[in-house]
Amino acid sequence: MNKRVLSLLKKDILLEFRQKHTFYGIILYIASTVFVIYLSIPDKPDAVIWNSLFWVIQLFICVNAVAKSFLAESKGRMLYYFSITSPVEYIISKILYNAVLMLIMSSITLLLFLLLLSNPLNNSLQFTGIVLLGGLSISFVFTLMSAIAAKAQQNAALIAIMGFPLIIPQLMVLIKLSKAAFGEVFKQGMVLQLTGLIIGLDVLVLALALVLFPYLWKD
Amino acid sequence: MKKSWWKILSFVILVYTVVAGFLSKVPDLPIIHQSIRNLYFHVCMWFAMMVMFIISFIYSIKYLSSSKYKNDIYASGYASVGIYLGLLGYITGAIWANYTWLTDQNQSLGSILKEPKLIGAAIAILIYGAYFVLRGSFTDIDKKARVTAVYNIFAFAMLFPSIWIIPRMVGSLHPGAPGSDSGNPALNAQNDLDAGMRMIFWPAVIGWCLLSTWIATLRIRIQLLKDKTLLNE
Numbered sequence: 001m002n003k004r005v006l007s008l009l010k011k012d013i014l015l016e017f018r019q020k021h022t023f024y025g026i027i028l029y030i031a032s033t034v035f036v037i038y039l040s041i042p043d044k045p046d047a048v049i050w051n052s053l054f055w056v057i058q059l060f061i062c063v064n065a066v067a068k069s070f071l072a073e074s075k076g077r078m079l080y081y082f083s084i085t086s087p088v089e090y091i092i093s094k095i096l097y098n099a100v101l102m103l104i105m106s107s108i109t110l111l112l113f114l115l116l117l118s119n120p121l122n123n124s125l126q127f128t129g130i131v132l133l134g135g136l137s138i139s140f141v142f143t144l145m146s147a148i149a150a151k152a153q154q155n156a157a158l159i160a161i162m163g164f165p166l167i168i169p170q171l172m173v174l175i176k177l178s179k180a181a182f183g184e185v186f187k188q189g190m191v192l193q194l195t196g197l198i199i200g201l202d203v204l205v206l207a208l209a210l211v212l213f214p215y216l217w218k219d
Numbered sequence: 220m221k222k223s224w225w226k227i228l229s230f231v232i233l234v235y236t237v238v239a240g241f242l243s244k245v246p247d248l249p250i251i252h253q254s255i256r257n258l259y260f261h262v263c264m265w266f267a268m269m270v271m272f273i274i275s276f277i278y279s280i281k282y283l284s285s286s287k288y289k290n291d292i293y294a295s296g297y298a299s300v301g302i303y304l305g306l307l308g309y310i311t312g313a314i315w316a317n318y319t320w321l322t323d324q325n326q327s328l329g330s331i332l333k334e335p336k337l338i339g340a341a342i343a344i345l346i347y348g349a350y351f352v353l354r355g356s357f358t359d360i361d362k363k364a365r366v367t368a369v370y371n372i373f374a375f376a377m378l379f380p381s382i383w384i385i386p387r388m389v390g391s392l393h394p395g396a397p398g399s400d401s402g403n404p405a406l407n408a409q410n411d412l413d414a415g416m417r418m419i420f421w422p423a424v425i426g427w428c429l430l431s432t433w434i435a436t437l438r439i440r441i442q443l444l445k446d447k448t449l450l451n452e
Binding site: 141144148151152153158161162164165166168169172173197200201204205208212215216218 | 283338339342345346348349352353356357362365366368369370372373374376377380381384385
């Protein structure tokens with residue numbers, strides 16, 4: 001892998017360690033959201049409700065976790081990056097960083113859900129795989145959305161307005177796919193087909209991000 | 220006069236569509252009955268909407284490659300007509316579904332709006348709604364043009380699978396989806412349609428597409444005149 005991408009990624013992770021409040025802020029956000037759900041629904045929620053709540057929470061966590069990735073960069077710092085690196089390397093480092101962040105947050109959400117809201121899963125391992133895949137897909141889309149929103153002034157609200165319609169198809173497929181882990185019987189090959197569809201969409205998003213970001217980058 | 224032949228053509232075709240669409244003989248199918256005539260209007264709205272969005276998408280690419288402000292006006296003009304057609308298509312579909320899908324008791328319109336095809340249509344409207352919200356949030360014109368072009372390209376590329384691929388993978392009540400995961404997302408015009416209906420349907424598609432292009436070009440011309448001072452061409 002490219003050395004510059006690695007050092008940009010390292011910078012983001014280091015920043016996260018130095019300013020721990022944002023990282024713990026997101027974790028606290030997850031914990032309190034799941035806790036509110038735990039208090040407000042019956043003890044053993046239906047598998048369908050469990051599933052849909054889980055993905056909606058995932059979506060909001062991603063908006064919160066990824067949103068700040070471009071907001072934190074001041075104009076002067078962007079100018080500095082402009083002089084030392086290329087836009088493609090920069091967006092790759094951001095995508096990687098957000099993917100890692102989202103994988104961690106997805107795992108924490110899953111853990112908290114299992115802890116507080118009982119375990120309706122038939123196949124926990126399969127569901128974990130789907131959750132990680134879903135976390136990646138959502139983080140890819142929202143990384144680019146946050147890059148676009150950073151160019152407009154009213155950031156956070158715009159990310160949700162732009163990103164939610166775009167993520168609906170993927171989210172629908174993810175919700176359908178995760179029903180496989182709840183023991184719902186699918187047609188032969190359907191699980192693979194759906195997984196392939198999600199991965200295909202991810203590849204499409206990545207390709208578009210690499211092609212389009214250089215146009216956003218110039219100011 | 221030379222340049223406006225397609226406007227006259229659109230007018231003639233649409234008069235033919237409306238007259239023949241309401242007066243011609245249609246096959247009498249159970250449940251659907253005379254509401255089958257909605258085909259000449261509802262389906263054509265989607266055709267025209269897709270055409271508008273594709274043209275808008277092409278102009279966004281053209282903007283990014285040339286940075287000519289004119290292309291941005293074209294892209295937004297076509298997108299705004301497209302979203303209008305999408306709303307019309309949604310409304311005509313909802314009225315039709317209200318009489319044909321809601322045959323059982325205790326079924327509300329809300330329960331059928333979860334149809335994969337309706338979700339795709341709603342996504343399309345939401346995406347382009349977001350496109351216009353994004354346009355509204357800029358003060359700098361060049362920045363607005365560039366960033367919204369990026370969003371337009373990205374959104375269109377994401378819209379494509381959600382309208383054309385995902386509905387094929389799930390069952391639906393919508394005509395043209397007989398099995399659980401087979402069939403065309405909308406309607407298989409060659410095999411499902413009566414020959415007489417096809418004679419009205421295809422001209423109708425062309426007529427509505429031409430009319431919407433006409434509306435879009437008018438909007439664009441107004442915008443071009445408004446921004447005359449900004450266009451240094």
